[in-house]
Amino acid sequence: MTEPLSYFDYAASTPVDPAVIAQMQVALADLYANVSSNHSAAQPVRQAEQLAREQVASLVGAVAESILWTSGATESNNLAIFGVCDFYRRRGNHLICSATEHSSVLTPMRQLEKDGYELTVLTPDSEGLVQPEQLQEALREETILVSIHHANNETGVLQDIPALAERLRGTSTLLHVDAAQSAGKTAISVDELGCDLLSLSAHKMYGPKGIGALYIRRKPRVQLTPLFYGGGQQQALRPGTLPTHQIIGFGRAADIANQQMVSEQEQLWQFHRALLAGINSFQLNGHSHQRLPGIINLSHTDSQYDPVKELTSFALANGAACNSSQPGPSHVLRAMGRDASNAAHALRISFGRFTTKDEIHRLGTALSQL
Ligand SMILES: Cc1ncc(COP(=O)(O)O)c(C=O)c1O
Structure with a gap:
């Protein structure tokens, strides 16, 4: 199934x-x-x-x-x-x-x-x-x-x-x-x-x-x-x-955001930490704590490897959806000094209010195997 x-x-x-x-x-x-x-x-x-x-x-x-x-x-x-x-x-x-x-x-x-x-x-x-x-x-x-x-x-x-x-x-x-x-x-x-x-x-x-x-x-x-x-x-x-x-x-x-923001962010930081805890072959792009918890951008140690192509049971992105009609290295990661291959194969994971613990666990397990 x-x-x-x-x-x-x-x-x-x-x-x-x-x-x-x-x-x-x-x-x-x-x-x-x-x-x-x-x-x-x-x-x-x-x-x-x-x-x-x-x-x-x-x-x-x-x-x-x-x-x-x-x-x-x-x-x-x-x-x-x-x-x-x-x-x-x-x-x-x-x-x-x-x-x-x-x-x-x-x-x-x-x-x-x-x-x-x-x-x-x-x-x-x-x-x-x-x-x-x-x-x-x-x-x-x-x-x-x-x-x-x-x-x-x-x-x-x-x-x-x-x-x-x-x-x-x-x-x-x-x-x-x-x-x-x-x-x-x-x-x-x-x-x-x-x-x-x-x-x-x-x-x-x-x-x-x-x-x-x-x-x-x-x-x-x-x-x-x-x-x-x-x-x-x-x-x-x-x-x-x-x-x-x-x-x-x-x-x-x-x-709703005004009312729920504090508790929601607390939950998202927990998810953020749980996802990062299990990964071995990835490096986090961007500052580790001056950030929102719900967007994680990762580069694989093998910069030619495209994790998005492997993780087909998850709706994930290489970068911004609005740039998907002009695929190529992310201008954001290039500006941060990543090489072209790294910037083309990054994995953006973004989650929020309706993400469940179970989904985080499934994605974390899948990431740890890559
Ligand atoms: C930082 C940022 N600015 C602007 C936009 C454009 O927003 P909208 O889709 O409402 O035009 C987006 C959407 O991707 C965004 O992430």
């Missing part, structure tokens, strides 16, 4: 929490009025949307008015980067990001470089961390934006955002943080991080796909040029009829 497939690809997308599904079903069935309409049928939709805005804002220690709904972190990242560059173009033409950003940050940055901006890409150390001194050295008077992610989607490594933000203090350079992987997994406060813009995605935290948010600091106010033009929704910064069933699902997911 073939074993059921165990899902170990939470970093690509998490299962949707049943409580989120239930809330979305109610929203789809009952809250169908357009949230922007003036009649009374829109009233409960507006209330539900406002609650979701508060729930998502609360997850990152922000006020509800600073949350802008988008279609996901890709759009949030694009809006933050292009929006800042266009609005503040008179301030300067220099941008900074790290080499291990998600493609939805790196590609807009490269596009702006083609359009005449100067771009500095910071190389992290071998453990995946960008050092504050590197940022300090790269910073210029004409640097308008720094974009550094919080948790890496391939390694789980967490950047020390407050220490990086400290280097920008007293300058007019804005800081954007892609928190798609960390939100809902580790406590976030936009004030403690010291960021001006922060990207979020619902489907990385047990919510639905196709909905995300961009936190935009209000004091002092950060201005953006829109990516799209249309009606006046969301102060015309991101027009379009709001997908309220998805927003309500995202809000519920944020609320």
Whole structure:
């Protein structure tokens, strides 16, 4: 009998929490009025949307008015980067990001470089961390934006955002943080991080796909040029009829994460330690403790060997799912100094809320035999 497939690809997308599904079903069935309409049928939709805005804002220690709904972190990242560059173009033409950003940050940055901006890409150390001194050295008077992610989607490594933000203090350079992987997994406060813009995605935290948010600091106010033009929704910064069933699902997911984060992380660290305890032929990529527990990136001692091809009863990845149409060595591991073969055959194991002890035990046993 073939074993059921165990899902170990939470970093690509998490299962949707049943409580989120239930809330979305109610929203789809009952809250169908357009949230922007003036009649009374829109009233409960507006209330539900406002609650979701508060729930998502609360997850990152922000006020509800600073949350802008988008279609996901890709759009949030694009809006933050292009929006800042266009609005503040008179301030300067220099941008900074790290080499291990998600493609939805790196590609807009490269596009702006083609359009005449100067771009500095910071190389992290071998453990995946960008050092504050590197940022300090790269910073210029004409640097308008720094974009550094919080948790890496391939390694789980967490950047020390407050220490990086400290280097920008007293300058007019804005800081954007892609928190798609960390939100809902580790406590976030936009004030403690010291960021001006922060990207979020619902489907990385047990919510639905196709909905995300961009936190935009209000004091002092950060201005953006829109990516799209249309009606006046969301102060015309991101027009379009709001997908309220998805927003309500995202809000519920944020609320659950807020309540369960501490106990969940404790459990995931136990799983993390259990998986690493039994492996002999693998090396962990990324910092051993400045990280999320639910993403483990491993390289086999034989760098030609592809463990993903062996572990067919587990849904696993070599790297980011969004890069699977352009297979090749992971740009994240290459930037951390791994050779091309190592970076092409890494094993990303990611797990979360619905992973069971039994699944961890099965995967641990399988890994120990490779
Ligand atoms: C770090 C990071 N940023 C951005 C994204 C894009 O998110 P979305 O799928 O919501 O567009 C992802 C998803 O893979 C991610 O892991």
